Amino acid sequence: MPASPSSSAQGARQALATRLTHLRKDAGLNGRELSARCGWHPAKTTRIQKGETQPTDADIRAWCMACGAEDQVDDLIATARAVDSMYLEWRRLHRNGMRRTQEDFYTRHERTSLVRAYCSNVIPGFLQTPAYATTLLTSITRFQGTPNDVTEAVAARIARSRFLYEGRHRFVVLVEEWVLRSRIAPPDAMLGQLRHLLAVMPLPSLSLGVIPSTAQRNGSWPLEAFYLYDDRRALVETLTAEINITQPREVADYLKAFRELATMAVHGDAARELIDSAIDSTG
Numbered sequence: 001m002p003a004s005p006s007s008s009a010q011g012a013r014q015a016l017a018t019r020l021t022h023l024r025k026d027a028g029l030n031g032r033e034l035s036a037r038c039g040w041h042p043a044k045t046t047r048i049q050k051g052e053t054q055p056t057d058a059d060i061r062a063w064c065m066a067c068g069a070e071d072q073v074d075d076l077i078a079t080a081r082a083v084d085s086m087y088l089e090w091r092r093l094h095r096n097g098m099r100r101t102q103e104d105f106y107t108r109h110e111r112t113s114l115v116r117a118y119c120s121n122v123i124p125g126f127l128q129t130p131a132y133a134t135t136l137l138t139s140i141t142r143f144q145g146t147p148n149d150v151t152e153a154v155a156a157r158i159a160r161s162r163f164l165y166e167g168r169h170r171f172v173v174l175v176e177e178w179v180l181r182s183r184i185a186p187p188d189a190m191l192g193q194l195r196h197l198l199a200v201m202p203l204p205s206l207s208l209g210v211i212p213s214t215a216q217r218n219g220s221w222p223l224e225a226f227y228l229y230d231d232r233r234a235l236v237e238t239l240t241a242e243i244n245i246t247q248p249r250e251v252a253d254y255l256k257a258f259r260e261l262a263t264m265a266v267h268g269d270a271a272r273e274l275i276d277s278a279i280d281s282t283g
Contacts (some may be wrong), residue, residue, distance in 0.1 A: 012083045012247075017051040019076065020063055024049075027067035037066035055080060088242045090144055097149030098137055102156035108229060109160050113168060116228040116258050120176045122184055124227075126160040127173065127208075129196050131189035133157050164205050171206050174258070174265050176222060177213045180278035187282055194279045198272060209265030210274045220260045228254055 024034050024045075031049070035042040039062070047053035048063075055063065057077050064073045093101050102125075109115060109126065117124045122136060133154045141148050163169040180194060201208050226236045234245040234254040245251060266274070 012086055013054065014051040016055075016076070016079055016083055017049050019079070020055070020060075021049045023064065023067045023069050023072065027069070029067065034063070034066050038062040054084060082246070086244050086246075088244070089240055090140075090242065091146060091240075093242065094141075094144055094146040097147040098141065098153035099149050099156050102153050102160075106156060106160050109163050109169070112229040114170045114172070114228075114230050116172045116255075117225075118174045118223065118227075118258055118261055119179055119225045120222045121179065121225055122182075123175065123179060123193060123197070124173060124225075125157045126164065126171065127197065127200065128157065129189070129193050130154055130158055132185045132193040135185035135189055164200060164203055167205070169205055172209075172262075173207065174209045174211060174261050176211050177274055177278075180210065180275055181281060190282045191279060194275055194282065197275055201272065207267065208271060209262060209267045210271045211261065211265045212274060215264040217264065218260075220257070220264065223257065223261075226254055226257075228258060231255065 024031070027034075029037070031045045032042050035045045038045070038059075044053065048055050048059065057080070060076045060080060061073055064070055064076065105125065115126075122128075123132060125133070128136070134150060137150045137153050137157070138148075141150055164171065180197075183190065185193065197208065200206055224236055224238055226234055228234050228251070231251065232246065234251050236243040236245065236254075245254070265271075
C-alpha cells in the first residue's frame with residue numbers, strides 16, 4: 001500500500017534540498033561561504049538544506065549564481081514549484097472561500113477521461129446531493145475558520161455531476177460501507193443522498209462498488225480518500241491538506257492500492273442491498 005502522502009511530500013522537498021546541497025559541494029563552498037555570496041544568514045542555508053524552508057525563485061537564482069551553476073536555474077525553479085504545489089493546505093486553498101477550489105476540481109474532471117475514487121470518509125463530491133454537500137461544506141468551513149461561501153461552493157461542486165451524463169467520461173468509485181451509514185448529514189439529507197446513489201448506479205459512465213464492513217481485508221487497510229485522474233495524477237485528501245502526486249512510481253502505488261481495494265468491493269445487486277440496508281437504518 002502507498003506510503004503516507006505527507007511523507008511523500010516531505011520526500012520531494014528533501015530531494016530538492018539534496019540537489020541544492022550537491023550544487024554547493026560541487027562548487028567547493030561551505031555553508032557560510034555560500035550564505036555570504038547570497039547575502040543571507042547561514043541559518044537560512046541550513047534550513048534550506050534540511051528541507052525545512054522551501055526556497056523561493058529568488059533564493060534558487062542566488063544559490064545557483066553563487067555556485068556558478070546558472071544553467072540549473074530553470075530546472076530547479078520548475079522542480080521547486082512542483083514541490084510547492086504538491087502539498088497545499090486547505091486553509092491556504094480556502095483563504096477566500098471554497099468556491100474557487102470546487103471550480104478547479106470541475107476543470108480537472110473536465111480534462112480527465114477516467115476518474116477512480118476511493119472514499120473512506122464521505123460520498124465523493126461528484127455524487128453528492130445539494131443537501132449532503134451543504135452540510136459537509138458548512139462543517140468544513142466552520143472547522144477551518146475560512147470565509148463562508150458555501151452556497152456558491154455547493155453549486156460549483158454539484159456542477160461536476162454533469163460529467164456522469166457525458167459519454168467520454170468514466171467514473172470508477174469504491175466506498176467503504178461505513179460511508180453509507182455515517183450521519184454526515186441530517187436523516188432527511190442522508191436518505192436523499194443514499195437514494196441518489198441508487199438512482200445513478202445504472203448510468204453506463206459509473207461503476208460503484210461498496211467494500212462491506214465484514215470484508216476480509218487481505219493485508220489491505222482503509223486509507224485516506226484518494227482520487228486517480230487517468231494514470232497521471234493521484235490526489236490525496238488529508239485533514240489539513242490536498243496532496244498532489246505525479247511521480248510515476250507513486251501513482252503506480254495508488255493504482256495498485258485501488259486494484260487491491262476493488263477486489264474486496266461488491267457491485268450491482270449486492271451493493272444495492274448494502275445501500276438499501278443503510279436507508280432502512282437511517283430512517
